[in-house]
Amino acid sequence: xxxxxxLTAGRVIFGRGRMAExxxxxxxxxxxxxxxxxxxxxxxxxxTDLRGLGAEVEEVRQSGEPVLxxxxxxxxxxxxxxxDVVVALGGGSAIDMGxxxxxxxxxxxxAMTYLEVVGEGRPLDAAPLPFIALPTTAGTGAEVTKxxxxxxxxxxRKVSLRDDRMLSDLAIVDAxxxxxxxxxxxxASGLDAVTQVxxxxxxxxxxxxxxxxxxxxxxxxxxxxSRLMQVEDATARDDLALTSLFGGLALANAGxxxxxGFAGVLGGQTGAAHGALCGRLLPGVLRANARAVAGQGGDTxxxxxxxxxxxxxxxxxxxPVDMLEARIDGWGLPRLAAMGVSASEIPALAEASRxxxxxxxxxxxxxxETLEAILRDSL
Numbered sequence: 001x002x003x004x005x006x007l008t009a010g011r012v013i014f015g016r017g018r019m020a021e022x023x024x025x026x027x028x029x030x031x032x033x034x035x036x037x038x039x040x041x042x043x044x045x046x047x048t049d050l051r052g053l054g055a056e057v058e059e060v061r062q063s064g065e066p067v068l069x070x071x072x073x074x075x076x077x078x079x080x081x082x083x084d085v086v087v088a089l090g091g092g093s094a095i096d097m098g099x100x101x102x103x104x105x106x107x108x109x110x111a112m113t114y115l116e117v118v119g120e121g122r123p124l125d126a127a128p129l130p131f132i133a134l135p136t137t138a139g140t141g142a143e144v145t146k147x148x149x150x151x152x153x154x155x156x157r158k159v160s161l162r163d164d165r166m167l168s169d170l171a172i173v174d175a176x177x178x179x180x181x182x183x184x185x186x187x188a189s190g191l192d193a194v195t196q197v198x199x200x201x202x203x204x205x206x207x208x209x210x211x212x213x214x215x216x217x218x219x220x221x222x223x224x225x226s227r228l229m230q231v232e233d234a235t236a237r238d239d240l241a242l243t244s245l246f247g248g249l250a251l252a253n254a255g256x257x258x259x260x261g262f263a264g265v266l267g268g269q270t271g272a273a274h275g276a277l278c279g280r281l282l283p284g285v286l287r288a289n290a291r292a293v294a295g296q297g298g299d300t301x302x303x304x305x306x307x308x309x310x311x312x313x314x315x316x317x318x319x320p321v322d323m324l325e326a327r328i329d330g331w332g333l334p335r336l337a338a339m340g341v342s343a344s345e346i347p348a349l350a351e352a353s354r355x356x357x358x359x360x361x362x363x364x365x366x367x368x369e370t371l372e373a374i375l376r377d378s379l
Contacts, residue, residue: 014245017176022049023050032084035047086130118152133171141247141249147166157269173244205254219309255358258288269345276339280378
């Protein structure tokens with residue numbers, strides 16, 4: 001057995017009602033709090049509780065996925081206020097913005113010094129501020145990952161700010177914060193969560209640790225998402241939140257694959273929601289990877305296992321991946337054309353995706369024509 005490392009948050013708290021522990025835990029780490037937040041009412045309660053404990057709280061609303069100009073503005077604000085702890089309560093976008101702000105407020109250089117692909121990709125020169133994450137969607141697992149995805153419109157890309165020290169000091173995953181989320185949000189984020197346990201399981205960097213997480217989470221997440229597409233269900237919310245958490249742990253330690261290699265590029269070009277892109281691309285990538293591995297004489301056992309888990313969760317049929325795609329269509333997820341991808345862009349998008357960092361975890365290298373075919377079939 002080859003050796004492996006395990007990277008994760010300093011502490012993870014999981015369970016319904018555990019958000020009640022947040023204010024005291026945050027206050028113990030600092031006095032001047034920058035709160036990156038979405039529209040969830042829990043952020044109002046948290047800000048009130050923090051102020052009641054004597055903290056100074058600066059609230060910053062995060063709407064849409066984070067982009068470079070907004071990040072630089074938040075970093076400047078944090079420095080001016082001498083912020084000493086950063087908290088993010090919201091979806092993956094709020095958490096990524098909070099994580100990036102915590103990393104860059106103490107940094108001596110501009111963000112482009114540290115951004116991958118479009119920047120210099122240098123490691124951080126200074127340790128990030130303490131960072132606490134409370135997700136309100138079950139999808140990205142960003143509360144336990146070491147990177148923040150930032151849009152750079154001038155380059156038409158979404159790229160990562162990445163450093164092992166960017167892992168949160170504390171992640172509080174309270175599934176009650178995801179209850180009654182809009183159906184579209186549940187679908188897109190849930191498909192992201194499912195993708196983020198399937199890709200690490202198939203990754204060329206998989207480890208016994210990530211395998212254990214993914215074997216539990218793949219059928220759990222598929223079953224929970226299918227249930228939530230029919231009815232609101234607290235148990236399914238809990239299961240999807242656990243899937244998302246396991247996905248964050250798995251991707252941080254085993255990488256991802258072609259779905260996310262595509263999603264970063266397409267998201268930067270179109271502005272489409274990350275989870276929606278992942279869900280739409282997942283079936284095509286699963287088919288392409290299984291064919292490529294078999295064509296190279298590789299072991300397809302894991303691909304067969306994933307197909308079996310899909311079939312068990314969604315209905316036993318001759319081709320579970322076809323069934324998954326049919327369910328995704330039936331649940332109302334748009335196709336790539338409706339998200340702003342045109343056929344004429346496919347060669348350039350495929351080429352840009354081929355060099356994405358996530359592609360390094362794919363089980364095999366996919367040829368350019370294969371990448372183009374996946375995109376065409378998903379239009």
